[in-house]
Amino acid sequence: xxxxxxxxxxxxxxxxxxxxxxxxxxxxxxxxxxxxxxxxxxxxxxxxxxxxxxxxxxxxxxxxxxxxxxxxxxxxxxxxxxxxxxxxxxxxxxxxxxxxxxxxxxxxxxxxxxxxxxxxxxxxxxxxxxxxxxxxxxxxxxxxxxxxxxxxxxxxxxxxxxxxxxxxxxxxxxxxxxxxxxxxxxxxxxxxxxxxxxxxxxxxxxxxxxxxxxxxxxxxxxxxxxxxxxxxxxxxxxxxxxxxxxxxxxxxxxxxxxxxxxxxxxxxxxxxxxxxxxxxxxxxxxxxxxxxxxxxxxxxxxxxxxxxxxxxxxxxxxxxxxxxxxxxxxxxxxxxxxxxxxxxxxxxxxxxxxxxxxxxxxxxxxxxxxxxxxxxxxxxxxxxxxxxxxxxxxxxxxxxxxxxxxxxxxxxxxxxxxxxxxxxxxxxxxxxxxxxxxxxxxxxxxxxxxxxxxxxxxxxxxxxxxxxxxxxxxxxxxxxxxxxxxxxxxxxxxxxxxx
Ligand SMILES: *[C@@H]1O[C@H](CO)[C@@H](O)[C@H](O)[C@H]1NC(C)=O
Ligand SMILES: *[C@@H]1O[C@H](CO)[C@@H](O)[C@H](O)[C@H]1NC(C)=O
Ligand SMILES: *[C@@H]1O[C@H](CO)[C@@H](O)[C@H](O)[C@H]1NC(C)=O
Numbered sequence: 023x024x025x026x027x028x029x030x031x032x033x034x035x036x037x038x039x040x041x042x043x044x045x046x047x048x049x050x051x052x053x054x055x056x057x058x059x060x061x062x063x064x065x066x067x068x069x070x071x072x073x074x075x076x077x078x079x080x081x082x083x084x085x086x087x088x089x090x091x092x093x094x095x096x097x098x099x100x101x102x103x104x105x106x107x108x109x110x111x112x113x114x115x116x117x118x119x120x121x122x123x124x125x126x127x128x129x130x131x132x133x134x135x136x137x138x139x140x141x142x143x144x145x146x147x148x149x150x151x152x153x154x155x156x157x158x159x160x161x162x163x164x165x166x167x168x169x170x171x172x173x174x175x176x177x178x179x180x181x182x183x184x185x186x187x188x189x190x191x192x193x194x195x196x197x198x199x200x201x202x203x204x205x206x207x208x209x210x211x212x213x214x215x216x217x218x219x220x221x222x223x224x225x226x227x228x229x230x231x232x233x234x235x236x237x238x239x240x241x242x243x244x245x246x247x248x249x250x251x252x253x254x255x256x257x258x259x260x261x262x263x264x265x266x267x268x269x270x271x272x273x274x275x276x277x278x279x280x281x282x283x284x285x286x287x288x289x290x291x292x293x294x295x296x297x298x299x300x301x302x303x304x305x306x307x308x309x310x311x312x313x314x315x316x317x318x319x320x321x322x323x324x325x326x327x328x329x330x331x332x333x334x335x336x337x338x339x340x341x342x343x344x345x346x347x348x349x350x351x352x353x354x355x356x357x358x359x360x361x362x363x364x365x366x367x368x369x370x371x372x373x374x375x376x377x378x379x380x381x382x383x384x385x386x387x388x389x390x391x392x393x394x395x396x397x398x399x400x401x402x403x404x405x406x407x408x409x410x411x412x413x414x415x416x417x418x419x420x421x422x423x424x425x426x427x428x429x430x431x432x433x434x435x436x437x438x439x440x441x442x443x444x445x446x447x448x449x450x451x452x453x454x455x456x457x458x459x460x461x462x463x464x465x466x467x468x469x470x471x472x473x474x475x476x477x478x479x480x481x482x483x484x485x486x487x488x489x490x491x492x493x494x495x496x497x498x499x500x501x502x503x504x505x506x507x508x509x510x511x512x513x514x515x516x517x518x519x520x521x
């Protein structure tokens with residue numbers, strides 16, 4: 023290339039990057055969509071103290087009915103970071119790495135990187151370790167940041183309020199993650215070594231994931247007498263056993279093992295322990311909120327709010343005693359319903375609430391759309407050789423028309439029995455419908471003729487999913503129709519309702 027031309031190319035690439043808005047992409051782990059700003063919409067128990075998340079929500083497009091594609095860290099994160107679903111990423115566990123088992127897909131941060139952004143990752147964004155080839159190096163422009171975890175991720179206690187003396191020796195990972203995010207933001211501010219470069223900064227907080235480790239003062243926000251027991255500490259009537267899973271992380275904790283709790287169906291923890299765990303979960307949520315506030319305050323202090331898109335999500339839901347469960351790993355609404363919001367300076371400054379059904383897999387095309395990058399095409403049936411495509415849809419149309427119905431059905435799934443059974447689940451406005459067919463984990467296809475269970479919950483009459491009416495003759499016709507739609511799957515929905 024002629025040297026002058028080379029300079030021109032570099033110059034225009036810089037211009038392109040300068041024109042772009044920054045992206046601050048924040049995740050929390052196992053966060054229920056039960057936060058202060060939902061108060062009034064549905065019963066939130068207890069009063070949640072999440073002032074920083076609430077403030078971000080007040081200037082965001084709030085996607086209040088968003089569902090995870092699979093209620094487990096690795097599969098969910100792989101899905102929303104590649105913009106594809108678990109049967110395409112071939113990641114249904116925290117073991118597999120999509121680049122090894124499925125294809126060389128361009129991830130969300132990688133796409134921004136390829137478009138002139140400086141991408142950097144801090145904390146838990148991908149599921150760590152072998153399931154992401156150690157935080158997916160191709161996604162990032164610089165070395166990944168993980169805090170020294172000390173001993174906090176050991177399961178010494180499931181409920182673990184810590185003192186300043188405890189953390190003097192070893193800061194909590196989420197504090198270190200916020201510290202690093204703050205330092206990194208400063209690099210892009212006036213006077214910083216990266217001034218003038220657009221960034222895609224992913225910041226992943228570990229809590230409120232088990233064990234519930236948090237500075238003890240966060241308990242003060244949730245007085246003991248305000249914490250109540252779940253109203254439904256049992257599985258639904260007519261519940262198919264295949265849908266049940268043990269609360270395997272909880273069972274590892276040293277404050278649980280002496281209780282002889284096995285996690286079997288309809289077995290409950292002593293009430294005092296349920297209350298203690300619930301209180302600790304809420305305190306962990308407020309702890310995360312506080313760390314997030316530190317990062318967002320720094321963004322403001324540096325004067326970068328107006329040119330930074332901020333997205334915030336939880337990777338899936340979590341059960342804190344409802345249905346007797348203490349975890350996710352299933353298809354109950356509580357496990358797959360997740361918080362999601364996108365703050366787009368200039369467009370969402372007054373906050374926009376949408377109750378349209380949406381999916382975490384939509385976040386990738388949404389951020390690409392919000393940043394004005396070239397749009398991501400819909401993936402073909404077999405996309406193993408296609409580096410850039412998505413199985414989601416941009417949610418930006420909801421900013422103009424929050425009542426629009428982009429999708430009338432959204433999809434989640436969860437495997438059982440070492441992936442020889444797959445629970446395919448679909449949420450409509452009114453129903454949650456799940457079938458548990460046999461599954462071929464080589465071809466990634468269900469065998470609908472081999473059903474191990476069916477679940478149908480009517481949210482109009484039973485919002486807590488306490489009665490499986492899948493075999494109730496009154497719902498026979500509904501079930502036939504939902505079954506047909508479930509088997510047609512997400513692609514049919516996108517074809518019908520998007521583009
Ligand atoms: C994956 O794709 C990138 C370009 O997006 C390329 O540089 C890399 O060599 C590819 N890796 C493999 C293993 O094909
Ligand atoms: C669990 O308890 C609920 C509520 O009492 C009941 O409807 C359901 O049948 C029970 N399930 C099993 C498998 O014991
Ligand atoms: C748990 O089981 C052990 C051994 O059977 C028994 O000694 C202990 O009292 C039990 N603890 C509780 C809380 O039931």
